Amino acid sequence: MEIPVVQNILNANDQIALQNRQLLDEHDICVVNIMASPGAGKTSLILQTIDALRDRVNIGVIEGDIASNIDADRVAAKDVPVVQINTGGQCHLDAPMIQRSLAELPLGHLDMIFIENVGNLICPVSFKLGEDLNVMVASVPEGDDKPYKYPGIFVAVDAVVINKIDLLPYVRFDVAAFRELILGMNAKASIFEVSCETGQGIADWVEWIARQRDANQNKE
Amino acid sequence: MEIPVVQNILNANDQIALQNRQLLDEHDICVVNIMASPGAGKTSLILQTIDALRDRVNIGVIEGDIASNIDADRVAAKDVPVVQINTGGQCHLDAPMIQRSLAELPLGHLDMIFIENVGNLICPVSFKLGEDLNVMVASVPEGDDKPYKYPGIFVAVDAVVINKIDLLPYVRFDVAAFRELILGMNAKASIFEVSCETGQGIADWVEWIARQRDANQNKE
Numbered sequence: 001m002e003i004p005v006v007q008n009i010l011n012a013n014d015q016i017a018l019q020n021r022q023l024l025d026e027h028d029i030c031v032v033n034i035m036a037s038p039g040a041g042k043t044s045l046i047l048q049t050i051d052a053l054r055d056r057v058n059i060g061v062i063e064g065d066i067a068s069n070i071d072a073d074r075v076a077a078k079d080v081p082v083v084q085i086n087t088g089g090q091c092h093l094d095a096p097m098i099q100r101s102l103a104e105l106p107l108g109h110l111d112m113i114f115i116e117n118v119g120n121l122i123c124p125v126s127f128k129l130g131e132d133l134n135v136m137v138a139s140v141p142e143g144d145d146k147p148y149k150y151p152g153i154f155v156a157v158d159a160v161v162i163n164k165i166d167l168l169p170y171v172r173f174d175v176a177a178f179r180e181l182i183l184g185m186n187a188k189a190s191i192f193e194v195s196c197e198t199g200q201g202i203a204d205w206v207e208w209i210a211r212q213r214d215a216n217q218n219k220e
Numbered sequence: 221m222e223i224p225v226v227q228n229i230l231n232a233n234d235q236i237a238l239q240n241r242q243l244l245d246e247h248d249i250c251v252v253n254i255m256a257s258p259g260a261g262k263t264s265l266i267l268q269t270i271d272a273l274r275d276r277v278n279i280g281v282i283e284g285d286i287a288s289n290i291d292a293d294r295v296a297a298k299d300v301p302v303v304q305i306n307t308g309g310q311c312h313l314d315a316p317m318i319q320r321s322l323a324e325l326p327l328g329h330l331d332m333i334f335i336e337n338v339g340n341l342i343c344p345v346s347f348k349l350g351e352d353l354n355v356m357v358a359s360v361p362e363g364d365d366k367p368y369k370y371p372g373i374f375v376a377v378d379a380v381v382i383n384k385i386d387l388l389p390y391v392r393f394d395v396a397a398f399r400e401l402i403l404g405m406n407a408k409a410s411i412f413e414v415s416c417e418t419g420q421g422i423a424d425w426v427e428w429i430a431r432q433r434d435a436n437q438n439k440e
Contacts, residue, residue, distance in 0.1 A: 037258045038341050038370060039362025066342065069370040088370060091311065091342040119369065120340055121258050122286065122311040141361035141384065142259025148288040149339070150258060152309060166362065170390055 013127055016095035020102060020130025027107040028162040030216040033114060033129055035180055036137035041163040043071045044196035045137055045205075048115045050078050052206040053112075057213060060110045064093040064118045071116060081105050083165065092123040098130060110138045112213050120180030121150040132216055133158045133209075139172050140164040147185060149194060154182055158212075159190040166195040228317045233347055235240065236315035240322060240350025247327040250436040251335060253349055255373060256357035258339030261383040263291045264416035265357055265425075266334045270298050272426040273332075277433060279396040284313040284338050291336060301321055301325050318350060332433050341370040351430075353378045361391050362382040364398040367405060374402055378432075379410040381425060383423045386415040 019180040024031055036042045043063075050059050060081040063072040070088060072084035076197065083101040085093060105113065115131065117124040143166060146152045154160065160182055162175065179191050190208055194201035227282050244251055256262045263283075270279050280301040283292040291332045292304035303321040305313060318335065325333065335351065337344040356377045358366060361384060372379065380402055382395065410428055414421035 014423075037339070039257065039359075065369045067371050068365075070365055089342070091340070108354065118342070119257070120311070120342060122309070122338070123341060123343065132278055139259075139361065141359065142257075142346055145288075145290055146258055148290055149285045151287050167361065167387065167390060170387060 004074070010053070012093045016099050017128035017130045020095055020098050023102060023107070024130060024132075027110065028217055029110050029113055030133070030213040031105060031113045031129070032133045032135055032212075033115045033117060033124075033131035034135050034137060035117045035121070035124045035157070036119060037121055037142055040119070040139040040142065041135045041196050042116045042119070043074055044131060045114060045161060045163065045194070047074060048194075048196050048199065048202045049080060049114065049206055049209060050080055052202060054078075054080075054208060057111045057210065058109055058114045061113045062093075062098070062105075062113060063117055065122050066090075081110070087118060090173075091118055091120050092127050093117050093129060094127045095129050102182045111217075112209075116117055121146070121153050125153045125156050133166075135159045135161060137161045137163050138178075140167050140173045141202065143171075144173045144181075147178070147181045151185060152188070155184050156187060157186070159192065159208070162191065162193045162197055165193050165200060166198050186207045233315045234303075237350045238314055238349035238437050240318050241289060243322060243327070244333075244350060244352075247330065248326060248437055249330050249333055250353070250433040251333045251349070252349045252353045252355055253335045253337060253344075253351035254339045254355050254357060255341070255344045255377070256339060256342055257359070257362055260339070260357040260359040260362065261416050262339070262357050263294055263335045265381060265414070266336060267294060267298060268414075268416050268419065268422045269334065269426055269429060270295070270300055272422060273430060274298075274300075275438075276328055278331045278432065280325045280333045282313075282318065282325075282333060284317070284334045284336055286338060301330070309341050311338055312347050313315065313337050313349060317350050332429075332439075341366070342389045345373045345376050353379060353432055355379045357381045357383050360387050360393045362392045363391075364395075364401075367398070367401045371405060371414075374405050374409070377406070377409060377414065378405050379428070382411065382413045383416055385413050385420060386418050 075082040194206040295302040412425040
């Protein structure tokens with residue numbers, strides 16, 4: 001009797017993530033999945049990045065929220081293509097949602113797509129979307145103990161953007177200890193310190209993300 | 221042929237939540253489920269409440285986190301009974317976890333139990349634990365647009381504690397608009413403005429929660 005070997009069989013989400021990946025590769029589009037707690041500054045980081053890169057890179061955005069169009073409206077005001085996904089209660093984006101969103105974007109004219117995931121440090125990590133890069137925004141007022149409590153996301157991401165550093169004088173947050181903790185869990189993580197409010201540190205982040213996009217372009 | 225009528229059949233979680241409720245009623249214990257984004261100040265609010273009520277109320281605490289004992293250690297330093305639940309990845313507490321935790325607490329000596337749920341504005345709302353009250357902590361630096369994006373939790377709670385009001389001078393947050401938005405969704409919600417850092421506003425919250433406990437006691 002043959003014993004069936006079950007491996008490399010993708011679940012439904014991962015199958016569609018792979019289709020998204022193939023579609024995006026056909027168009028040479030670099031996709032960045034941005035995850036964070038509610039209110040950490042995901043939208044603000046995307047808006048700052050659009051401003052900094054708009055002369056060099058054609059950017060599209062997919063906004064994920066339980067409800068409302070607030071974030072998509074902020075992005076649309078920058079005159080870039082944007083799709084709002086309302087999950088209607090679901091705590092994360094999934095690959096089918098991204099598939100439907102990609103059908104609404106002018107892929108032939110885009111170089112990069114930023115996906116703003118639902119504000120949640122836990123569930124989004126488990127769902128592939130077809131992205132090239134996973135980035136976490138961690139905001140200073142949330143505290144520097146988050147890697148202990150939510151290790152999964154810190155291990156999974158390519159970069160951690162520490163946002164709201166303009167609030168460092170007013171809260172307890174040890175940047176050096178936070179960096180050390182992240183690197184102890186994820187030695188390859190790039191770490192940036194920014195304030196989307198003042199613009200401090202944004203240039204370093206933007207140069208890094210532009211380099212990732214160039215590397216993506218050159219992989220063919 | 222009889223058509224089976226399926227109603228009032230509780231799911232497994234709700235059945236155990238009901239058992240928790242019965243056990244807690246036998247001991248006249250008022251249970252408060254505290255939910256929030258990561259880093260909004262759930263533990264700090266519990267610590268402030270313990271300090272304010274410790275001469276009047278015997279408090280126990282159940283700490284929920286994906287990983288680590290950091291929060292339970294902070295509570296234990298106050299010399300109150302505490303149980304740490306590590307969900308190991310699960311994005312919310314559920315009734316069976318609380319059932320196991322209650323078995324570890326000296327119920328005969330407690331008047332109130334605070335449950336600190338996993339930091340997440342979405343998933344915890346859907347799981348009954350056996351609690352009397354649901355309270356949300358919303359921190360000022362998260363921004364005042366959260367009710368639009370995460371309506372489910374704002375509708376579900378008995379009270380919203382606006383924390384980190386000491387940061388109001390440094391961030392954009394319209395307290396009056398935020399209150400109005402919450403009350404438009406949930407007219408019965410009690411709203412408090414506090415700083416767990418400076419202690420400002422804690423007295424009003426503590427008096428409210430103590431009154432809820434007294435009302436609970438008198439319901440027999």
